[in-house]
Amino acid sequence: MKNNLDRTIEKFGAGKKTGIMAHLVTGYPTLALSKKIAQSLVAGGADIIEIQVPFSDPMADGPLIVEACQKSLDNGTKVKDSFALAAFVDKTLKTPVVLMTYANIVIHMGIEKFCDECKKHKISGVIVPDLPHDSKEGEELKKQATRKGIHLIYVLSPAIEKERLEKISRQATGFLYCTSRQGTTGTGKRFASDLHSYLKRVKKSSHLPLAVGFGISSHKDIKEIKPEGDIAVIGSAVIDLIQKTPTQNILKTIEKFVVRLNQ
Amino acid sequence: MKRKEKQKNTYGGAYVPEMLVHALKEIEIEFEKALKDTQFQKKFRELLHSYSGRPTPLIYAENLTKHFGGGKLYLKNEGANHTGAHKITHCLGQALIAKRLGKKELIAETGAGQHGVATATVAAKFGFKCKIFMGEVDIARQRPNVFWMEQLGAEVISVSSGSKTLKDAVNEALKYWMAHSDESYYVIGSVLGPHPYPEMNRTFQSIIGEEIREQTRKAEKKLPDVVVACVGGGSNAIGAFYDFVKEKGVRLIGVEAGGIGKRVGENAMRKENGSLGIFQGYKSLFLQTSEGHIAPTHSVAAGLDYPGMGPELATLFREKRVELQSATDKKAVEACLLTAKYEGVIPALESSHALAYAYKILPKLSKKEVVVVNVSGRGDKDLFNLTRYLNHKEFKKFLAEEIQRYEK
Numbered sequence: 001m002k003n004n005l006d007r008t009i010e011k012f013g014a015g016k017k018t019g020i021m022a023h024l025v026t027g028y029p030t031l032a033l034s035k036k037i038a039q040s041l042v043a044g045g046a047d048i049i050e051i052q053v054p055f056s057d058p059m060a061d062g063p064l065i066v067e068a069c070q071k072s073l074d075n076g077t078k079v080k081d082s083f084a085l086a087a088f089v090d091k092t093l094k095t096p097v098v099l100m101t102y103a104n105i106v107i108h109m110g111i112e113k114f115c116d117e118c119k120k121h122k123i124s125g126v127i128v129p130d131l132p133h134d135s136k137e138g139e140e141l142k143k144q145a146t147r148k149g150i151h152l153i154y155v156l157s158p159a160i161e162k163e164r165l166e167k168i169s170r171q172a173t174g175f176l177y178c179t180s181r182q183g184t185t186g187t188g189k190r191f192a193s194d195l196h197s198y199l200k201r202v203k204k205s206s207h208l209p210l211a212v213g214f215g216i217s218s219h220k221d222i223k224e225i226k227p228e229g230d231i232a233v234i235g236s237a238v239i240d241l242i243q244k245t246p247t248q249n250i251l252k253t254i255e256k257f258v259v260r261l262n263q
Numbered sequence: 264m265k266r267k268e269k270q271k272n273t274y275g276g277a278y279v280p281e282m283l284v285h286a287l288k289e290i291e292i293e294f295e296k297a298l299k300d301t302q303f304q305k306k307f308r309e310l311l312h313s314y315s316g317r318p319t320p321l322i323y324a325e326n327l328t329k330h331f332g333g334g335k336l337y338l339k340n341e342g343a344n345h346t347g348a349h350k351i352t353h354c355l356g357q358a359l360i361a362k363r364l365g366k367k368e369l370i371a372e373t374g375a376g377q378h379g380v381a382t383a384t385v386a387a388k389f390g391f392k393c394k395i396f397m398g399e400v401d402i403a404r405q406r407p408n409v410f411w412m413e414q415l416g417a418e419v420i421s422v423s424s425g426s427k428t429l430k431d432a433v434n435e436a437l438k439y440w441m442a443h444s445d446e447s448y449y450v451i452g453s454v455l456g457p458h459p460y461p462e463m464n465r466t467f468q469s470i471i472g473e474e475i476r477e478q479t480r481k482a483e484k485k486l487p488d489v490v491v492a493c494v495g496g497g498s499n500a501i502g503a504f505y506d507f508v509k510e511k512g513v514r515l516i517g518v519e520a521g522g523i524g525k526r527v528g529e530n531a532m533r534k535e536n537g538s539l540g541i542f543q544g545y546k547s548l549f550l551q552t553s554e555g556h557i558a559p560t561h562s563v564a565a566g567l568d569y570p571g572m573g574p575e576l577a578t579l580f581r582e583k584r585v586e587l588q589s590a591t592d593k594k595a596v597e598a599c600l601l602t603a604k605y606e607g608v609i610p611a612l613e614s615s616h617a618l619a620y621a622y623k624i625l626p627k628l629s630k631k632e633v634v635v636v637n638v639s640g641r642g643d644k645d646l647f648n649l650t651r652y653l654n655h656k657e658f659k660k661f662l663a664e665e666i667q668r669y670e671k
Contacts, residue, residue, distance in 0.1 A: 056556035057425065057434055057542065060280045060441075066424050079554055103278055103541040108555025129280045130541065136276075137541070157282035159444075164284065182282050183442030 003149050004096035005124030005174055008047055009209055009230075018222050020261060021098065021211055022046035023235035025054055026085050027077030028068040029242055033250065034085055037242070040251045042093045044258025049089045050127070050233065053082040053101035060129040060155075062184040064236045064243070079105060083121040090122035098125040098153060098174075107137055115144040125151035125174045133168050142171065153177050153211075156202060158192045169206035175231060178202055179214045185236050191215060191224065199228035219261055234261065274547045274574035274581075277457035283437070283544075286444035291459040293363050298466070303359065310355050311470065314388070317352075319343045319471075321478035321635070326605040327622075334488070334628030336621065337635045338608055339475050341499060348611065348640030349471060349499045350381040354450055356467035358385040361448035368392040368443070371450040372436040374401055374429030374495075375565035375613070376408025377640060378452030383417035385450075393417035394447075396436040399427040401565060408644060426559055429569050433543050453496025454573035457544030461574050468502025475635050476506050483633050489514040489624070492637040493617040494587065495531070495566045497573035499639035504576075508584060517576065518620040520562030521589035527552070531560040533572045534580070534587035542570070547577045563592035563652055564612035564645075590619035596652055598622055599642060611640035612648065 012019040022041040026034055038049055052058075054069035054077055061069070086097040099118060106114045106128055118126060126145055131138045133154060145152045151174025156165065159182060169176070178199060181192040192198065202210055212225040213233030217240075222232045238254060245253045277287055297303040311317040320343055324336040341349040361369060369391045373379030379395040386393035395417045402409055402421055409419050420439075425431035433456075440449040451460045454468070472490075479487045490507060492500035494517035507513040522530030527550060530536075537548035542557055550558040550570040562568040572580075579585040590598070595612055598619035603609045610618060614637070621636045628634065642649070650658040 056552075057430065059434060059437060059543070062438070063424065070425065073556065104549075104551070104557070105555045107539070107541055108551065130278050130544070132278065132281070132284065135278060137278075155281055157280070159282055159285040161285060179282065181442075182444065184438045 003124045003151070004090060004122065005048065005098065005151060008096050009175065012047055018226055018229060019047040019231040020045060020258065021048040021050050021231050021233045022238060022258065023050040023052060023100070023233065024238060025052045025065060025068040025072055026082040027054060027072030027075050028239070029071065029247070030075060031077060031081055035088055036251050037254060038085065038089050038093060040255040041238070041258055042095050044255040045262040046095065046258055048096050048098055048231065050098045050100050050235070051082055051086050051089070053079055053099065053105055055102040055105055058102060060184055062236060064239045065185050068239045079109065083117050086123050087121040096124040097122065098127060099123045100127040103128055103131040103137065106131070106141065111137060111140045111144050115141070115148050115150060118145070118150050119148040123150060125153045127153045127155060127177060129155045133171065155179060157182060158194060158198045165202065165205050172206060172208055175209040175211050176202060176206055177211045177213060177233065180212055180216070180225070181214055183214070185214055196228065199225070203228050219263055222261060232261070274545070274577045275458055275461055276546050277544060278541045278546060279457050279544045280441065282441050283444065283457070286440065287457055287459070289364060290360065293360055294459050294463050297360060297363060307356055307359060311352065315345045315351050315355065316343060317470065318474045318478070321475065321482065322606065322608065323482065324606050327602070330605060331622060331625035333626040333630070334632040334634045335630065336625060337479065337482070337487070337633065338606065339471065339503065339635055339637045340608060341471065341637060341639050342610065342641030346377070346381045346384050347643060348377045348381070349468060349502060350378045350452060350640070351384065352470060353464040353467040353498060354378070354381040354385045357448070357450045357463070358389050358391070360463070361391065362389060364448060366391070366446060366448040368394065368447040369450050370394045370396070370436055370439055370447050371452060372396045372429065372432035373452065374398070374432065374568060375644060376401070376405040376412070377566065377644060379412050379417070379419070380408050380415070382450045382452070383412040383415035386417060387415045394439070395419045396422055396432040396439070398429060398432045399423045401428055401432070404648060405565065405644070407647070429565070430543070430557060437543065453498040454501050454575060455496045455543070455545055455547070455571060461545065464498055465501045465505060465575055468498050469505040471499065471502035471637060472504060472506030475503060479633060479635060485633070486510055486513055487635040488512070488632040489516060489634040490637065491516045491518060491617045491621045491634065493518050493567060493613045493639060494572060494576065495520070495569050495613060496571070497576040499637050501573055501576050503637040504579070504585060508579065515579070515585045516620065517580070517585055517587050518616045519587055519589045520564060520567035520616060521591040521594070522561040523592055528559045529561050530589070531562050531567050531569060532589050534589070537572070545574050547574045548572050563595060563648065564616065566611070566613040567616065588620050590616040592652070594619040596649065599649070608638065609642040610638045611642045612645045614638040614640060
């Protein structure tokens with residue numbers, strides 16, 4: 001069964017355009033602005049919105065996202081706020097949502113309930129970077145998500161071994177998220193020197209589109225991942241803009257930024 | 264047991280981003296090889312003897328035994344180890360594994376600074392580069408250890424995210440490792456983190472229990488009736504307990520940080536307030552908020568100020584093989600001073616929690632019963648913390664005068 005994400009990917013697929021998945025942290029800088037930031041991202045041309053449920057200890061994230069999560073939690077953001085934001089993005093902005101969070105948030109809520117909430121709030125895909133595909137909870141999340149028509153998006157990295165890559169590729173749906181290097185999220189760092197051979201390796205193992213993330217912040221970066229990358233993930237770059245821009249200019253700046261990425 | 268089976272059956276597992284899977288697998292394979300390698304075992308034991316000073320003494324605490332008038336008290340003095348605590352043991356073991364893997368750099372996190380000093384020490388001995396991640400708050404309160412880490416050649420990296428304490432230092436060390444696992448080896452400082460670390464560190468630390476068994480048998484012609492140890496992450500506790508897990512007649516008691524109150528944020532009592540969670544690469548009992556965020560903790564002992572517990576210890580608690588109790592900051596400080604006064608042993612504030620609980624139960628035990636408290640480290644490092652806690656006027660005056668002397 002196709003969900004909103006599949007339909008969107010079909011639109012920009014077949015090598016025509018590199019899609020953009022833009023990331024935001026719910027409640028950063030405020031809950032009210034999160035909604036408007038999503039609007040600006042979509043207005044600028046983002047194809048998919050990745051909503052991060054803030055967690056106290058985001059292990060795979062660099063300092064910008066860690067700080068954004070902390071500020072959001074300090075503002076009192078709750079898990080349910082991310083679900084509400086997702087429903088808004090899907091329904092009002094007609095843009096598919098991929099929800100990203102960490103394992104403890106999911107298991108604390110209960111895997112089944114988490115998936116029920118995702119379905120209820122029209123979430124198309126889920127990313128949980130610290131929940132391996134072969135863990136008990138990872139398998140359960142896959143089962144529950146599939147049952148509810150939600151893609152469980154797996155994150156791959158350049159060090160992944162052949163056997164593991166093939167195993168993950170076999171059970172993956174939606175798209176595969178490839179990090180451009182070892183390390184955490186963040187702007188201004190170089191891609192892995194073997195980026196293209198690694199992406200080619202992943203491409204060979206799966207028919208799914210490849211999203212490439214970590215360190216992408218310009219049109220040039222997107223061009224660089226273009227031969228293999230179908231979706232560019234823009235994460236810390238957006239947080240960086242929010243941090244650097246006076247509040248009254250944030251929305252326009254973000255929209256322009258995404259427009260430029262697309263040019 | 265393979266990684267997947269472990270995750271299915273119990274606490275533990277390896278809940279890490281994909282980019283760490285390769286590095287962990289590499290360590291798992293090497294550790295398994297090392298376990299079967301008699302040369303490795305020989306080298307490890309030899310280092311424990313000639314470098315760390317093992318076996319550490321089991322001291323009959325005659326004065327305290329008389330003072331409490333109940334069970335017979337022994338102190339397993341892990342503070343007699345090189346660098347002042349049991350931590351050096353798993354650092355030596357892991358440094359040998361890192362060497363086998365051809366790594367160039369050791370990285371570690373530290374709270375009180377003891378694990379940082381131990382890692383910096385083995386890095387110096389084996390010729391590794393060394394980076395120690397430490398929370399900004401811990402750096403401020405444990406400056407002497409920072410000084411020594413630097414003199415040992417380590418770079419101490421101040422962590423300013425989150426609560427700026429141990430858990431944040433672990434997060435940053437893990438992140439650094441994710442980006443540098445080719446050349447770096449992460450020396451995890453307790454029996455926690457992703458598989459194989461809990462098992463590996465427990466294996467190295469189980470020497471404590473082996474020695475307790477032998478030494479108690481020699482002194483008392485029997486096994487101890489009770490073994491007590493403090494529990495932060497749990498390395499000294501599982502080390503002391505492991506050899507007795509199958510000896511059902513030996514009571515194993517872990518003592519957590521009771522802090523200043525019963526509410527979340529005022530202590531580190533996973534027994535009372537902890538719940539199942541996945542954090543920093545492993546599944547165990549964690550202090551959490553109602554939304555599943557990791558909750559703040561408090562303890563007068565920096566080494567107990569941590570929200571999680573080693574998975575093997577959590578499993579033994581679930582199976583009711585290990586009892587968990589707690590001692591407040593106040594009781595721990597009292598126990599520390601009492602032990603110093605009566606026995607001439609200055610225990611670390613962490614270990615003082617175990618002592619505090621032992622002092623509670625000793626009067627209720629019979630004279631035949633033997634209690635061994637694992638004094639995981641010595642208290643020199645707590646000089647500043649302790650004097651601050653006691654609001655020691657003379658020491659405060661000394662510090663002020665020392666600054667003036669320093670300025671001259």
